[in-house]
Each structure stands twice: as C-alpha cells, then as structure tokens.
Amino acid sequence: MAERRMARKACAEPDFLQFNDLGCETVGGKVIFATDEWFAPARNLLKREPPQFITSAFTEFGKWMDGWETRRKRTPGHDWCIIQLGVPGLIHGFDVDTSFFTGNHSPYISIQAGCLDQESPFTLEGDRTGMAASDSQMAAVAKLGSEVWPELVSVSQLQPGYSDCCHNYFKVSFSRRVTHLRLNMYPDGGIARLRVYGVGLRDWSSVSTDQDVDLVALTNGGVCLGYSDAHFGHPRNMIGLGRAANMADGWETARRLDRPKKLQADQRGILQVPGWEWAVFRLGHPGLISSVEVDTNHFKGNFPDSCRIEACTLTPEEKAQCIGSRWNSGKWRVLLPPQKLRPHHIHHYGKMELKLSHPVTHVRLIIAPDGGISRLRLWGRPIPFTATLASKKWTVYKL
Numbered sequence: 001m002a003e004r005r006m007a008r009k010a011c012a013e014p015d016f017l018q019f020n021d022l023g024c025e026t027v028g029g030k031v032i033f034a035t036d037e038w039f040a041p042a043r044n045l046l047k048r049e050p051p052q053f054i055t056s057a058f059t060e061f062g063k064w065m066d067g068w069e070t071r072r073k074r075t076p077g078h079d080w081c082i083i084q085l086g087v088p089g090l091i092h093g094f095d096v097d098t099s100f101f102t103g104n105h106s107p108y109i110s111i112q113a114g115c116l117d118q119e120s121p122f123t124l125e126g127d128r129t130g131m132a133a134s135d136s137q138m139a140a141v142a143k144l145g146s147e148v149w150p151e152l153v154s155v156s157q158l159q160p161g162y163s164d165c166c167h168n169y170f171k172v173s174f175s176r177r178v179t180h181l182r183l184n185m186y187p188d189g190g191i192a193r194l195r196v197y198g199v200g201l202r203d204w205s206s207v208s209t210d211q212d213v214d215l216v217a218l219t220n221g222g223v224c225l226g227y228s229d230a231h232f233g234h235p236r237n238m239i240g241l242g243r244a245a246n247m248a249d250g251w252e253t254a255r256r257l258d259r260p261k262k263l264q265a266d267q268r269g270i271l272q273v274p275g276w277e278w279a280v281f282r283l284g285h286p287g288l289i290s291s292v293e294v295d296t297n298h299f300k301g302n303f304p305d306s307c308r309i310e311a312c313t314l315t316p317e318e319k320a321q322c323i324g325s326r327w328n329s330g331k332w333r334v335l336l337p338p339q340k341l342r343p344h345h346i347h348h349y350g351k352m353e354l355k356l357s358h359p360v361t362h363v364r365l366i367i368a369p370d371g372g373i374s375r376l377r378l379w380g381r382p383i384p385f386t387a388t389l390a391s392k393k394w395t396v397y398k399l
C-alpha cells in the first residue's frame with residue numbers, strides 16, 4: 001500500500017527518495033539509545049511498513065501510537081535517540097514522517113551524524129576507532145555531548161501528521177560515510193518514521209578479488225538509478241537482504257496496456273509483445289559477473305513472462321548522459337539473453353547463459369511484458385575500476 005501511495009505522488013517528491021533506506025529495521029537498523037519512550041518506543045521509527053492509527057488502541061501509558069513518542073517534558077532539556085544504520089553509507093536525504101501525530105507531534109528536530117568504525121575518515125571524540133562497538137560502548141557513545149556530532153539537518157520545524165503534509169523532507173549534502181544518527185526532538189513529542197535515504201558504502205579493501213560477492217546487493221553499495229514503472233513495488237526492493245517477505249518486498253509493475261488482445265509466443269515459448277519494463281542499477285563495485293539469480297518468490301499470478309539483463313561500464317560523465325536519455329544509451333551489452341520465467345521460483349544462470357566476460361559497473365534488468373521480481377542477485381568478483389574501463393571487447397546489442 002505504501003508503494004502504491006508513493007508511486008502516485010512521485011512527481012511532487014524529492015529525487016533522493018529513490019535511494020535505499022539505510023536505517024530500516026529490515027536491513028539491520030537499530031535504535032541503541034533513547035532519552036524517553038513513555039508513549040511509544042523509538043524502534044518504531046525504523047519499521048518498514050507505513051504507520052497506522054487505531055482509534056480504539058490505548059495502553060497503560062496512554063494512547064497507542066505507531067512511532068516514537070516521549071512524555072510532555074516538565075524538566076529542562078530535549079529528547080533524542082541514537083540510531084545505528086543497518087547499512088553505513090552516504091546519506092542524501094531524510095523523510096521525517098509525522099503521520100497521525102497531530103497535537104502531539106514533535107515541533108522541531110535536528111539530525112546529526114556519527115561514524116564509529118575504522119572505515120570512516122572521521123570519528124567521534126572519545127570513541128574507540130577500529131573496535132566493534134558493544135552495547136556498553138554504545139551506551140558510552142550515547143552519553144557523548146551533542147557538540148561532537150556533525151550536523152546533517154539543523155534545527156527545523158516539522159509539520160503535523162495530517163495526511164497531506166506528514167512527510168517532512170530534508171535534503172542532505174554530506175560527503176562522509178555515516179554509521180550512526182542522533183535524532184533530536186525539541187523539546188519532546190512524536191515522530192512516526194525516520195527514513196534515511198542514501199547509498200551503502202562498503203570497505204572493499206577487506207574483500208578478496210578471488211571471492212564472489214553479490215555486487216548489486218544494497219549492503220554492498222548497489223543502488224537503483226532509474227526504472228520505467230514502480231506501480232506496486234520499487235525496484236530497489238530486489239537488492240534487499242534475504243528472500244522477500246511478500247510481494248510488497250519486490251519490484252512489481254502495473255499491467256501494461258499495450259499487450260496484444262491475443263498473445264503469441266516464439267519457439268522457446270517466449271511471448272512476442274511490443275513492450276517491456278526495465279530497472280537500472282549501479283553495482284556497489286565494478287566487477288565481473290559470473291552468476292545471476294532472478295527470484296520470482298511470491299509472484300505466482302503476476303510473474304513476468306521473460307527477463308533479460310544488459311550491462312555496461314560507465315564513467316560518471318557517461319552516466320549523466322544516460323540519465324538524460326532514460327538509460328537508453330548505446331553502451332548496453334547483453335549479459336543474459338531472454339529467459340522464460342516461472343512463478344515463485346529462484347532462477348539460476350551461470351557460465352552457460354551469461355554472455356559477458358568483462359567487468360561492468362551498471363546493469364539493466366528488463367522484464368516482458370510486465371509483472372513482479374522479488375530479488376536480483378549478481379554474483380561476481382570486484383575488479384579495480386581502472387581495469388574495468390580498459391575493457392572494450394564487447395559485441396554491440398541494439399535495443
């Protein structure tokens with residue numbers, strides 16, 4: 001339902017909403033400290049599903065609310081919490097969602113960044129650089145003064161959670177890798193969800209070039225950069241952790257309206273249809289893809305008839321041109337030729353099916369004519385970027 005709502009409102013929303021939610025509980029995001037959780041716990045901020053309101057729901061502490069809500073403060077100070085991102089990375093923006101908090105929403109917030117591991121170029125004063133943080137270390141970090149946390153969003157007013165204004169968007173320009181956030185509410189109140197939009201940044205120096213990794217995984221820094229349709233589910237869901245929980249946790253397009261009234265197939269059983277849907281991803285690291293998994297888990301009456309995958313290597317300048325042309329540039333090469341798909345099934349493709357023996361930086365998954373895919377895995381070896389660009393021996397594939 002959230003995705004349906006998002007797709008309809010897409011025109012008015014900021015671009016950064018297309019990135020991954022690095023704080024979501026489904027990718028390992030956690031609240032490790034909160035000053036007060038009287039009415040509702042801070043962990044609700046990171047739930048994947050959209051906030052709900054149940055008029056009749058009360059607890060012994062007050063009205064049940066689907067978010068983080070503190071007491072009305074009767075002492076000096078303000079409320080705040082510390083969030084450990086599930087996927088550390090570069091943050092491009094936030095949605096501070098106040099849905100249903102009307103009369104009890106937090107009037108002002110600010111957000112600060114922390115980086116508490118050795119992969120960061122900066123650290124907090126007093127932290128233990130290079131050590132995995134334990135609960136007691138985190139509790140110590142929580143006590144650090146707010147002055148040591150760089151500010152991502154300065155003190156800003158929030159709109160209350162009426163349905164037409166509950167999303168409070170903040171664009172962020174901060175070029176360092178963030179592992180933690182400090183969310184401050186001034187002085188107190190409630191927030192339904194905090195969405196942390198960005199791209200994961202992994203330390204690739206510890207990954208052997210002999211080791212196959214899922215180069216497009218969200219946790220490895222993969223990101224969806226464009227798509228033709230996301231009516232029921234965003235394509236970024238395909239690079240999430242584990243298998244999809246349900247259809248909403250996958251990419252699902254609307255039914256195409258240009259499908260012929262009577263369908264016809266070729267000798268391989270692949271439907272001959274005029275249209276298709278596509279999604280483009282940048283890999284977390286340039287690499288040589290040696291096997292692919294396409295999972296139609298949960299898509300039983302609405303799996304695509306077929307899929308194919310194209311790939312290419314793009315410099316940042318070429319990437320800018322591709323975005324301008326809706327990714328319709330001439331650099332795409334066939335990685336996986338058209339494959340007939342099955343419902344609710346993991347399809348594995350290896351050396352026999354894959355056609356590229358060169359490293360790539362971007363891939364485009366194309367489904368025909370429409371439907372849903374729950375996961376895309378691109379297993380391969382990370383290759384240094386300079387070697388990737390030097391590789392030119394590809395056959396041309398016409399769109």
Ligand SMILES: NC(=O)NC(NC(N)=O)C(=O)[O-]
Nearest residue numbers: 039062063064065069072104
């Ligand atoms: N009706 C309320 O929501 N009251 C209070 N909040 C909760 N959750 O009970 C409040 O005023 O902060």
